[in-house]
Amino acid sequence: MKIEMGESLFYSWLRHVKECQVVQTNWKPSPTWQLNGEEELKRFMSITDEHFQNKYGYGIYKNNSLSQLLMQAEVDALGISMSDDETEIYAIDVAFHESGLNYGDRQETVTRVIKKFIRTALCLIGYFDITKGEIIFASPKIHNAVTNDLEPCIEDLNTLLFEHNYHFTVRIIANDDFNEMVLEPILIASDGISDTSELFMRGYQLVKMFGDDRRQWKLRVPKVAVSQAVSDVTLSELKIGKIAQTFLREALEDGKVDEEEINLMRTKEYSKSVFGIDFPLLVLASEEYDSIRYYAKPLVIKGEQYRLCSQWYEVSANNDRPFLLSWLEKHGAIV
Template identity: 80%
Template sequence: MKIEMGESLFYSWLRHVKECHVVQTNWKPSSSWQLQNEEELQRFMKATDEHFRNKYGYGVYKNNSLSQLLMQAEIDAIGICLSENGAEIYAVDVAFHESGLNYGDHRETVTRVTKKMIRTALCLIGYFSMIKSEIIFAAPKVHNAILCDLEPCISDLNALFLENGYHFTARIIANDDFNDIVLKPILIASDGVSDTSELFMRGYQLVKMFGDEPRSTRQRSTIMANSKALSTDTLSELKIGKIAQTLLREALESGKVDDEEISLMLTKEYSKNVFGIDFPLLVLANEECDSVRYYAKPLIIKGVQYRLCSQWFEVSANNDRPFLLAWLKENGGPAIINEN
C-alpha cells in the first residue's frame, strides 16, 4: 500500500492537535451512497462556476458534471471532532512538491487548488450534510506569485460559503505557516504517542532518540517542540487541554516552581484565581480525588507524584486560556511571539 508522508503527518495532526475522534486518510465517496441535497449542490456549483469564470477567467469545472466531479473526489485526510455542541469536520488536501507547488502552469495550479476546495465542500454537503467544517489545502512550499493569486480566491470562496449559509472556512497553510501551524504543534503533541501506524510521529521519535548528541544540539534547537519561543499562530492551533498537558506539565516538572506555589496549587481558591479553573490544579497522586477531573498520567515535581487537573475550557462564558498563557509566560513557559 502506498504511504504518503504528508497524509501521515495530517493524520497525526488531526488526532493529536485538533483532537478529532475519527480520522481517515485517502477518503473517497462510494458509488453506493445516497447523495443528499442534490439541488442545493447543483445551485452552489453553478454559483461558484459563474463567480470564478466571470471574475478571474478560471474554468474551475472544465465541463464536468456534478456526478463526475464527486466521483473524482479524494480527500487526503478527514477528521471528525465530536463535542456537546455537535460535530465539526476538518478536511485536508496536502501537496508536497519539493521545488514548490506546481500543477502545470501558474494559472492551472491556482485553478486546481480552488477546484479541490470547492469539491471538498460539495462532498461535505452531499455526503455528510455538514454545514460546519474547515477545509484546508496545505503545502510546505508555495511560490509567492501563486499564493498572491490563491488568497483572493480563498477569500471569495469563504464569502460564497457565508452567502449560502455554510459555516465552512477555507484556508491555505503554506511556507512559514506550515511550520508554525502544523509542524510545531504536532511536535508538541508527540510526547507519549506510541501508535506504530503514525509513521510521521514514529519517524520524529526516532530522530529524538539521538537528540542528546552534542553535534545535533544546534539543529534540535530549531525544531524542538519545547522551544522557548512559540508563535501565537502555533499556540492557536493547540487546544487548551493540550497546552496544559504539554507546556504546563513541562514547566511544573522542571522543578523551577517554588514549594510554596506548589502547595497553593493544591487549593481550589488559588487555582481559580490564577488559572480560572474550578478544581485544584494539582492533587497528590496517592490521594483520593474525583478522577474524571484529572489526567491519568502523573507528573513528578521534585520527586513527588501529582495529578494535573483536566478541566480546562475556552468558551466565551468560561475561558481559561488567557490565565494559563499568562502563568506560562511568567513562570518559565515558552516566549510567545506575536506574528499577526
C-alpha cells in the same frame, strides 16, 4: 499499498494536535451513498462557477456535472474531534512538490486548489449533512506568485460559503506557516508517542535517535527549546488541553513554581481566579479525587505525585485559554 508521507504527517497532526478521535486517510465517497440537498449543491456549484469565471477568468469545473465532480473527490486526511461542547471536522488535502506547488501553469494550479476546496465542501454537506468545519490545503512550498493569486480567491470563497449559510473555514497552510502550524505543533504534542502505525512520527524518532548537537536540523525541537520558545502561530494550532499537558506540566515538574503556589493550586478558589477552571488545578495522587476531572498520567513535583486537572475549555461562554497563556508567560514557560 502506497503510503504517502504527507498523509501520514496529517494523520498524526489530526490525532495529536487537533485531538481527533476519528481519523481517516484517503477518504472517498461511495457511489451507493445518498446525496443530501442535491439541488442546493448544484446551485452553489453554479454560483461559484460564475463568480470565479467572471472575476478571475477561472474555469473551475471544466463542464463537469455535480456527480462527476463528487466522484473525483478524495480527501487526503479527514478528522473528527468530539467533545462535550461541539464536534469539529477537518478535511485536508496535502501536496508535496519539491520545486513548489505546480499542477501545470500558474492559472491551472490556482484553479485546481480552488476546485479542491469547493469539492470537499460539497462532499461534507452532501454526504455528512454538516455545514461547519475546516477545509485545508497544505503544501510545504508554494511560490509567492501562486499564493498571491490564491489569497483573494480564498477570501471570496469564504464569503460565498458564509453568505449561503455554510460555515466552513477554508485556508492554506504553506511555506513558513507549514513549519509553525504543522511540524512544530506535532513535535510538541506527540512527545512520548510510539505508535508504529504513524510513519511520520517513527521517521522523526529515528532521526532524533541519531541526532547530535553538532547538527542543526530545523525539525529537531529538543524538549528544553520547546518549553522556552514557541511562536503564537504554533500555539494557535494547539488545543488548550494539549498546552496544559505539555507546557504547564513541564513548568510544574521543572520547579518553576514555589511550594506556596503549589498549595494554592490545590484549592478551587485559586484555580478559578488564576486559570479560570472550576476544579483544583492539582490534587495529590494519593488522595481521593474525581478521576474523570484529571489526566491519568501523574506529574511529580519535588518527589510528590500529583494529577493535573483536565477540565479546560475555550468556547465563548467559558474561555480558559487566556488565563493559561498568561500564567505560562509570567512564569517563563513560553516566550
